[in-house]
Amino acid sequence: MFSNIRSLWMVFLKMFSKRVTIKYPEEKPYLPPRWRGRIVLSRDPDHNERCVACNLCAAACPVDCISLQATEDENGRRYPEYFRINFSRCIFCGLCEDACPTYAIQLTPDFEMGEYVRQNLVYEKEDLLIDGMGKYHGYSYYEQAGVAVGVKPKGGGENELEPVDVRTLLP
């Protein structure tokens, strides 16, 4: 009986404490930078697409909402011919971001993606591609490692060793 009265009193005192709710459309909540929201495709510092169409994101996606087709440009650099994310399926788990070797696919702090037509939730490459570098500034995959596609010669990357001549016997 006493504990009931005590809990009533404590609930009554909540009247004078700060509200937890915020008036959403007028007042936006703070979303941390690592919030897992709308997915984007970022570009490297030279304004080229980071995505190399390796399909790892599509393979990692637990709900199979990513679909893409790889192709090559005249230098032999791979890029996606189309890149499609079906956001009506996406569960915003962030596994695609984890899987991406080039930091191309990133999740952003934005959740306001409501649509009246379900088909509009299928985002094409031009909807996904952003102009900036997203969360990883100054990172360019081809300057670190990888094949020669006109950015740098083979083995000329920042943390890269010269290729080994496997036919020579000299140490």
Next chain:
Amino acid sequence: MQILIIVGVLLGTVTIAAGLIYVERKMLAVWQQRLGPNRVGPFGIFQVLADIIKIFFKEDWIPPFVNKKVFIIAPTIIMLSILMSFAIIPFAPGIVVADMNIGLLFFLAMSSLGAYTIVLAGWASNNKYSLLGGVRGAAQMISYEVFMGLSLMGVVIQAGSFNMTDIVNAQKDVWFVIPQIIGFVIFLIAGIAETHRLPFDLPEAESELIAGFHSEYSGMKFGMFFVGEYLGITLVSCLITILFFGGWLGPAFLPPIVWFLIKMFCFILFFVLLRAGLPRPRYDQLMSYGWKLLLPLALLNVLVTGAVVLLTQ
């Protein structure tokens, strides 16, 4: 003049009951650190209108498996019985529909009739959850009815009358809440159980019985149960005010009706606070609490009050 009072009381009570939809939602939010309704009009006060319009335009569907006549009659009984009870409430000197000399007994009779609405609604719905809710509701209301009446007998002994106006006038010197504190607590608990509000809302316990006795109801029939519940809160708050807190009596700088309404709203808010603060007891706990604790207490209260009144005469 009498017609005016009748219409006024009818409209006033129904309006207050409808307004409680907003009051309850807002106050629950206040006590749960939320904002509550704030979209429709300033501070959301037109939420009531929006809710009423919504409930009027809902499809009023009668399931094919129900007993149709009883199904339709059931929700009207709660409205009727509670609105009838308001006839004996004196809101201020002269503002009373029927100043009966058996006023309190009339209220007890009418609140007993309220049990029928739950039983009939639960039975006519032909649904196991509704039936369970109906059975629970009947058992709860009948067992709490017993000491609800007994707890009021202390007041009747002290006032020497069943007439509500006489009871208020008998409290000119001291409110009955002081000599009848046990009676007040028991009546408060019985009143909560009688209106089957939380924490005693076992007939409609959502987490166990979907919506209990009104699971199958929709549209305006559901609205009747809804408004009936709020009317019940208003009625019990009115009765607590009259029987234990001196009704319209108060310092003269405010008119009597205002004192009455202030006291009434305090108790309505207390009912909402109960809902915000307390969990629902188990069914057997509710029953044993009623029969093993509150009934003996109520009897003891009547005995002691009677003895004291006899000795001091």
